[in-house]
Amino acid sequence: MDKNNFEAFTNLPALKKNAIQVCGQEFIDSLTKKGIYVKDRQFWVEVNKKLNIPDDAYESKQTREQTEREQVLLENKAKKQAENERLLANKKEVRSENRKEWKITVFELNESDIFGKNFIAECTKEPDLQEKTSFCNTKGDAYSQACDLVDHFEIQQESLRIFMEHYAVMKDLYLMIIYLSSGDQHNQYLNNIRRNSKENFTGVSCWNGFDFKIIDALEAEGLLELSSTKKNLTMNKKGMKAAINILQKINLDGVDRLLEQRKYHEEYINYKSQLDIMEEQEEEEE
Structure with a gap:
């Protein structure tokens, strides 16, 4: 140095x-x-x-x-x-077509860009969706590129719709499975705190062998936390509370006994440690 x-x-x-x-x-x-x-x-x-x-x-x-x-x-x-x-200030419409509820409009520019291209297409869909192609050499190229944009967008939306339908069913199942197959997780780095107490309790943890898309979505909702390697996951207090609420509502043999064994988790979840209070204050400040 x-x-x-x-x-x-x-x-x-x-x-x-x-x-x-x-x-x-x-x-x-x-x-x-x-x-x-x-x-x-x-x-x-x-x-x-x-x-x-x-x-x-x-x-x-x-x-x-x-x-x-x-x-x-x-x-x-x-x-x-x-x-x-x-360049777009004085464009002139030369073609307009409908495709998958989108309107594709091709424009010719009065002046070419530095590469000699003077066509562009805009794709619009109500209420406020809009996509735009790059500058193209010909009217046909602009229209073809616009069609690709529309098709790609609709494929993505369909994939998202299918995933959300899948997630709506899998969310509750994952929460129940993760909760019931996990062990208590404590923060061992907090000083002057009795080992494995409610003060340093952070959640329950298990090996992460689940669908990553589902796990990512649960993490985005603040119900789970992934390790840096993504091999382990921890269900935090918020996720535990959601899982317990789900388990209390279903009719499944043995659930009541399993919940009774973890009855102390309710006290742990509702307890606010100094770390919890600090995190809440930081969230309020943000």
Whole structure:
């Protein structure tokens, strides 16, 4: 990092000749007399100290360059958007068709873009859906690209509809199965708290071998928490409460006995630890 700081500050490679150039031969010779050579980390520590190079020079340069790159991207994006708006300002409708409850309108531009393309298509569907193609070479290309956009959108919507129907049934089943097949989970890193108490109880945990789409949806609802590897999942207090409510309503042999064995969970779920209170305060502030 010391070499990186030197290079970032001086814009010179971390070589002895460059250290001599900016620090002087006499200073470098003084380091050599002390047994501090260019291969040593201490050499660059002393050089940086001599030049008053800050310890975060390299990180600051990286941050600055990243900011500059992002600024250039934003400026280029703004220029492109402005140019597209200029080209679209005087477009002329040349074709209009209906497809799957969508209206596809093809326009010809008065002026081509930098690639010589002067056709574009817009797809609209009530009440407020709108898609737009990129610039195209021909009227046919624009219409074909618009059809692809419409078809792709409708396929996605159909997949979403099928999944939601599936999820509506599987949600309750997953909550029940996960809850009944899990063991108690406690936060073992909280200090000065009795082991496995309601104060450090976080939920119930089990091996994650379920449909990831269902698990992701349950996690999105705040009912489950996945480990970083996604191999383990934890049903939190909110999910446990939902699972217990479902189990209490169904007529299934043995459920009452299983719930009775976990009767203490009700106290655990309703108890608010200091961590719970802090999280609630953070949510309210957001």
